[in-house]
Amino acid sequence: MAAEVFTLADLTRIVLEAAGGGESVDWGDEKVLDTEFEALGYESLALLETGGRIEREYGISLDDEALSDMPTPRALIETVNAHLSAAARTV
């Protein structure tokens, strides 16, 4: 079975629901991928809440400590996709 792919658009939707967005972040600009979450104004709880929503929606389990240390959106997207690929292989 082909793995589902988690994209910047998916992350954007979930982050905005979980922790809001607003003036200071342009999620439509791909530069956001390599901007640190801290610089984007998302602290560890925002990442935990975002991670929790990803886990529920995609049926995967992320490590809480790894989540709160996740440096950038790109790192989070890659981590989620690695979990999705692993899940697809075991089906």
Add this chain to the structure above:
Amino acid sequence: MSGAAAVFTGMGVAAPNGLGADHWWAATCGGTSGIGRLTRFDPSGYPSKLAGQVPGFVAGDHLPSRLLPQTDRMTRMALAAADWALADAGIDPAALPAFDMGVVTASSSGGFEFGQEELRKLWSQGASHVSAYQSFAWFYAVNSGQISIRNGMKGPAGVVVSDQAGGLDALAQARRLIRRGTALIVAGAVDASLCPWGWVAQQTSGRLSTSEEPQGAYLPFDAGACGYVPGEGGALLIMESAQAARRRGARVYGELAGYGATMDPAPGLGRPPALRRAAQVALDDAGVTAGEVDAVFADAAASADLDEVEAEAIGALFGPHGVPVTAPKTMTGRLYSGAAPLDVAGALLAIRDQLIPPTVHTRARPAYRLDLVARQPRPAAVRTVLVLARGHGGFNSAAVIRAAGQEDAARP
């Protein structure tokens, strides 16, 4: 008496009869009540069905989207009220040293609506569905924390929890901090727990009105007193040392000149209730005599036993019909911690406008021998006001609010 005088230089209000200090004060002086049937949820299955609900508060109009997933309704209103209070005081917090500014709020319920929603998810969907923000969004201290973070205030912060009395206890704590050297404190309270879980909790006091008639449900000091109507909202006030306020040329509404707090004796001991003593301590602290008090904002519990205690305390201090007494909270319901800061805002505007706001719907029992300011606001020379607040479980607090310009008069 020691240290700097603490003055009020700004106010922000969210009340059932008006959002924003101007709207609320106009409604209050006009006798406009905000009490009605609960609309936030269906109250038909509960004994009490009326409440004072803050109208027209849309959080997204006042706060950035980042704050919405992590805040209860009471915190959203508190953040907006704090913004308005700072603007009213002409303070830009970004321009002041972070450690010179602090926050003290009171709370009686915490973020009940937020908590209810997350607990519902916990038991219906499981722990993984509970918001990470539940970790703080329902705490008593959350309003102080969020106000300090939003405004970059790194000075002393805290919360006091003593039900309705807490609204005055917070202002007193702010005065303590100012005397210890913090230039500015955001102080006051906004409470809101008009959700099914909060509603059930409030019923347990046995003191809520079950009347469904908005004009007859909350009648303090009336022969028909039948308990109180709860409400949501309150006020945040900017308190500064008189010196700091003077230095920056601030408009000063008035001073927190005196404060007293007591606990009632345990039931069955036969000792007298302690409200009168709290008021006497506050007068002594302010260095004023009863004869100098121009108005009393009453706690107004609207249960015959508690009304009698309050009427006796006022009579003992001021004599029969000895001072104008008012309870504008008859237009809002009792706002728990939010009630007394709102009454203090009312006292400050009564001093500004030389006008005592009215008590609506109620007719004082003649036996209480109170000079109740009923139905119409009363023009009067108002320089000194006593505010009373009692909390469930025996808390009594009293504050003396005095016109600006006398901050140093009573200093020894």
